Amino acid sequence: MTTPAMPQEILLAEPRGFCAGVDRAIEIVEKALAKFGRPIYVRHEIVHNTYVVNDLKERGAIFIEELDDVPPGATLVFSAHGVSQAIQKEAARRGFQIFDATCPLVTKVHVEVAKLHKEGYEFIMIGHKGHPEVEGTMGQLESGIHLVEDVADVAKVQPSQTDKLAVVTQTTLSVDDAADITAAVVARFPLIKKPKMQDICYATQNRQDAVKVMSPQVDIVIVVGSPTSSNSNRLREVAKKLGTESYMVDHADELKPEWFEGRSRVGLTAGASAPEVLVKAVIDRIKALGAVSVRKMDGIEETVKFPLPKGLKLDA
Incomplete structure (x- = not known):
């Protein structure tokens, strides 16, 4: 009985991983911790990634859903997803020092x-x-x-x-x-008004486009992302719709060897809230299963950078 062939090559999607809005949101929490000390309160997960949230928790961020859980005089960060007017007004009424990490x-x-x-x-x-x-x-x-x-x-x-x-x-x-x-x-509603530019963000579009190019070239697609991440879930769905078997993992330990049996080429991408350290761990795990080469796709180079809110420069 012959052993099923295991993967030989990993094809890396480009672009993948962090977008400018996620970079900015995480940096806001990091800078607030550095400037004001721990704890810093964050309403909702700053971005939808387990690794990122746990890392910031260890450094002194406390993630809450209700403003009642924030003590008077505390520093509060709104997550990258944005908040309602009611929450903005209530947070201001309570006198918190607020930094808004809502993606621009x-x-x-x-x-x-x-x-x-x-x-x-x-x-x-x-x-x-x-x-x-x-x-x-x-x-x-x-x-x-x-x-x-x-x-x-x-x-x-x-x-x-x-x-x-x-x-x-x-x-x-x-x-x-x-x-x-x-x-x-x-x-x-034929007369409905549409946005001048679509609301779907450039990073979501670019990552989905890269998966569309990658999927036909591979036997399986692995998406690095947390279950709560909307854009990561969509990447897996895009690959699946194109007929390529696809799985989403929060970290390398979730990979199952049987997924790769008889599949020589693996496509790998990451949602906009998934850090590159997780991608590298997944690459190492697939290499341990037999992959011998990693090839990066040609793709769009993203140069977008969003400014931080006033009051978070460390020398300010």
Whole structure:
């Protein structure tokens, strides 16, 4: 009986891993810890990655969901996903020192919602119910935002008027799914106002595009990312839709040798909140199973950098 062949080559997606919004959010917590000392309170996981959150916990960050858990006079950081107006106002009322780590691309959606709301618009939001980014965006208004999760939901939306209707999108969705849902929205509401540029962020788009190029070239795709990470889940789905078996792992220990039996080429990518140290550990584990070479794909080089909030320069 012959032993099934194990992987020979790893093909690394490019780009993969941290995006500018995640880099900025983590740096805000790190700089706050360095400047003000521990503890620093963070509302919700700063980004959806177990390794990152545990690392910051060890350094003095305390992650909370309710403002009641933050003591008076504390320093509070809002996560990269954004928060509702109600939470912003309540945190300010309580007098916390606040640093907002909301990704600027999410803030752009919030600003657009506020601007169009003043002009009398209602909104259809494409996104996943319960995701903190969706809760933050919908929480920019007291009412007038209707959430749709799929094409079927579009038929159920009942806005109070259709003359002034706009569509906004969670930034970490599948580009293809969002396009399908948007098409259904436009078919039902032909005059709906769409963003000048799509809301799905550049990093989400780039990572999905890289997986689309990589998937046909490999026998299996491994995505490094935590179960709570929307954009990581979408990468696995993109590969699966293209017919390539795909798995998502939080860390290298979750890899199972049987996944790789008879598969000579492994595609590897990472969600926008997954650090490169986890990718390297996965590479080492696949090498231990027999892979002898690692090849990096050609891909877009991301040069986006977002500035930190005022008051976090260590010499300030």
